[in-house]
Amino acid sequence: MGRIKQRGKAGAAKAYITRSMAVKKLQCSLADFRRLCILKGIFPREPRSRKRANKGSSAPTSFYYTKDIAYLAHEPVLKKLREHKAFAKKLSRALGRGEWSVAKSLEENKPMYRLDHIIKERYPTFIDAVRDIDDALCMIFLFASLPSTSRVSATLIENCSRLAAEWQLYVMHSHALRKVFLSIKGVYYQAEVMDQTVTWLVPYQFTQHIPTDVDVRVMLTFLELYQTLLGFVFFKLYTDVGLVYPPPLDTKKDEAGAGVGAFSLQEAKTMQSAVSKSKTVEVDGKRVSSKDVRQTIKTIVTAEAADGDINMPASDSVPMDEDDEEFVSQPSKTHPEEASTLPTLKSLSALSQSGPLKLFAPYTFWLSRETSRPVFEFLVRSFGGRIGWPASSGSGSPFDETDETITHVIIDRPLVERPNESEEERERRLRRKHVQPQWIVDCINAGKILLEEPYLQGKTLPPHLSPFGDHVGAYDPAAGLTGEDVEMEQEGSDESGEEQDEEGSEAEEEEEEVQPEKAALKAAAAAEDEAALRAAELEAEAAGVDFGTFEKEARKAQKKTKKAEAKQVDEAEEDMNKMMMSNKQKKLYERMKYGEKKRAAERQNLEEKRKVIEKEKRRKNKA
DSSP: OOOOOOTTSSTHHHHEEEHHHHHHHHTOOHHHHHHHHHHHTOOOBOOSOHHHHTTTOOOOOOEEEHHHHHHHTTOHHHHHHHHHHHHHHHHHHHHHHTOHHHHHHHHHTOOOOOOHHHHHHHOSSHHHHHHTOHHHHHHHHHHHTSOOOSSSOHHHHHHHHHHHHHHHHHHHHHTOEEEEEEOSSOEEEEEEETTEEEEEEEOOSSOOOOOTTSOHHHHHHHHHHHHHHHHHHHHHHHHHTTBOSSOOBOHHHHHTTOGGGGBOOOBOOOOOOSSOOOOEEEETTEEEEHHHHHHHHHHHHHHHHHHTSSOOOGGGGSOOOSTTOOOOOEEOSSOTTSEEOOOOHHHHHHHHTSGGGGTTTTOEEEEOTTSOHHHHHHHHHHTTOEEEOOGGGOSOOSSOTTOTTOOEEEOOSOOOOOTTOOHHHHHHHHHSEEEOTHHHHHHHHHTSOOOSGGGBTTSOOOOOOOTTOOSTTOOOTTTTSSOOHHHHHHHHHHHHHHHHHHTHHHHHHHHHHHHHHHHHHHHHHHOOSHHHHHHHHHHHHHHTOOHHHHHHHHHHHHHHHHHHHHHHHHHHHHHHHHHHSOHHHHHHHHHHHHHHHHHHHHHHHHHHHHHHHHHHHHHHHHO
16 A cells, blocks of 8 residues: 655645745744845745645745755854844843943954855856856946945945956956947946956946835845955956955055056065975985986986987977977978977967957057046056046046157047147147047957047947847848948839839830730749640740740749748748647747847838938938
């Protein structure tokens, strides 16, 4: 006899637990439960049958895995939260009784918890942590731009600003930036760190306000986790490239508004002794080290080379470092006259520093006062360029406006005449290229230096496109800038339309004569075998249609017929496939098709608008 199953103790009722039951089981408040779930990465689940999971009840509620709640029961942070609850009761009692010494002692021994073990649990390897810092960086840069309030302390904002500056310093030092996009929300950046693509959003430097309908406590819990995560990641990144972490901060420059320039990168000094530790062994009662062995081998090789016993180049007698190692060129088997070369670590490291990574290295930029200094300082320095700015944008500029090495001026104001301009200022202005800020971003996305002509001061800028590529077949504003054949054909058809109206009566007369030809061509299109096609050919010949014209039109008609038949077959096959789908798959497929049709309609609408605008431009140019 099998085991009798009891209601509510097996299946979905056992695998899932409601939120109220989870809070009751953990013996904590709802706020602490929410904080634990955020820190541990536990989120609500959706069972297949909510009624079965809720033991027959259909009341709306949130469900969690029972195993996840049992996992939370052993969390050390939960223990600290309980201790903090007891601490709060003792502190309020001491303050109510006026026991100030007891309250001070309690405050000094306030229970605190750390999240180091949670970071190690959620991210077993360093690559996992780097792969998941996108949201962390977005949150850090968001809070760094917020004003301090009663809910968001100034210390928290200062810490976020420091972490944001540390990340920017590392990206600039390693030249890891790859793509930039200036959007309505802010500036999107994409960098490549440890072969992982990291994308984050930085809001513009406007006055920010925290909405009243946003639960700041939830965001602060996420921020608490992200700060710990970024601390671990930045320490590893800095130490891997031989830099001191955290980078030292110059307080005077920071107070003067130097921003990222207030931090300085310093190389870590390796505490190694002058004499490297070597392994020692005893041979015949004498202690011999590895250094002595290497020295003896070197002496023997040098002596043999001097005696001429062996044919060895003199360079081989000196041990080479791994960085200086070069491979000997060997003749290729397929092309004996050419020597095949193998890349070395030295040559590969040299290649990695060339190309787009040092895009702005030959240029020196000067920022105008209306441009955003933090954005363009980060962009130019990430690609090896030098940049300066006026004192109104903050201190720390490496040079002033009169520097002779300045090649480009980033300016974002209209072109105006300067009647009081001196001869020296005029020569300086003509020697430099005044470009708009979009030129910097488009050069980075293109991976090369673009022509400055379309981006000069006062000119209408070309469209700024997203380098991330949302989907294939999207509308591209720059696609038809060079070739306008379609529009010219449409314009020609519009002009010929007027001539057709004038000659309408003549066309009606000719239409009566062409009716036999059309009938013959229709018969050719409807022909299914050679006999019917031969009959249509004879009919066309009797109607006076040329054989070449008949053959050409017949091919076109047959192609249209085949396309229509293929479309009908595809639609029938699609209907058959939809019949074999489940309801869930069918709904998903219909949503995909709806999205494709919507995107195609949007693209067609934008192309039509563009055609109208370009047609108006041509008419104005002709006028």
